[in-house]
Amino acid sequence: MPDRLSSAPPEPTSQRLIWGALGLVLTFVVGYGIFSLFSDAARPTPPGRLPILGIVPTFSLTERTHQPFGHSDLTGSVWVANFIFTHCPGRCPLLSQRMAHLHTTLRTKPVRFISFSVDPERDTPEVLQVYARRYRADDQRWLFLTGERSAMYALIRNGFRLGVEVLAPNDPRLTTHEPIVHSNRFVLIDRQRRIRGYYRGDDTESIAQLLQDVETLVAGSEPVG
DSSP: OOOTTSOOOOOOHHHHHHHHHHHHHHHHHHHHHHHHHHHHHHSOOOTTOOOOOEEOOOOEEEETTSOEEEGGGGTTOEEEEEEEOTTOSSSHHHHHHHHHHHHHHTTTSSEEEEEEESOTTTOOHHHHHHHHHHTTOOTTTEEEEEOOHHHHHHIIIIISOOOEEEOOTTOGGGGTSOSEEEOOEEEEEOTTSEEEEEEETTOHHHHHHHHHHHHHHHHTOSOOO
């Protein structure tokens, strides 16, 4: 009678080969998965892809023509926004010159340009009309918007995610800043009201990049996501 405490007989050679093959397959699968993970992480962003940085909320304001103008009027349009006020003693004239440059350069493209006043009480439709004529703004392609200050500032801060502030008469920053502190950024928005880029309005290289990105969106060659 065989001893019950003796060791089990060795596995057949064919069984050992099967287990060895399965081990190799498992090692390959795990190794390939790890390689793919790091490969995807290191893969560069496809050319032409622009980030999605937010979405512009619904809004209803007044255009220089006294006509109501809101988000629905921009449905299906690529557009560029900036922020100015007409009696600005500092950089606003430069920002409007940059916008005029875009307006002219992209005149054959289906792009619209929106200038939001950060001083809507003083920038009435009549005042904006005079200002717009100074830059030869087409009233169909380059719009100037005014409205209630609270609505305008909420849109700028919460929608475009940019700063705007009226300085108090005794604010020490008045010696070096304009009476209304606001962003010099131009904002690129796609056909779904998604923010796709911010650009420094006082920087020529940044404006050149904006032109390229506008062309990308208009051509429809920019991948989704």
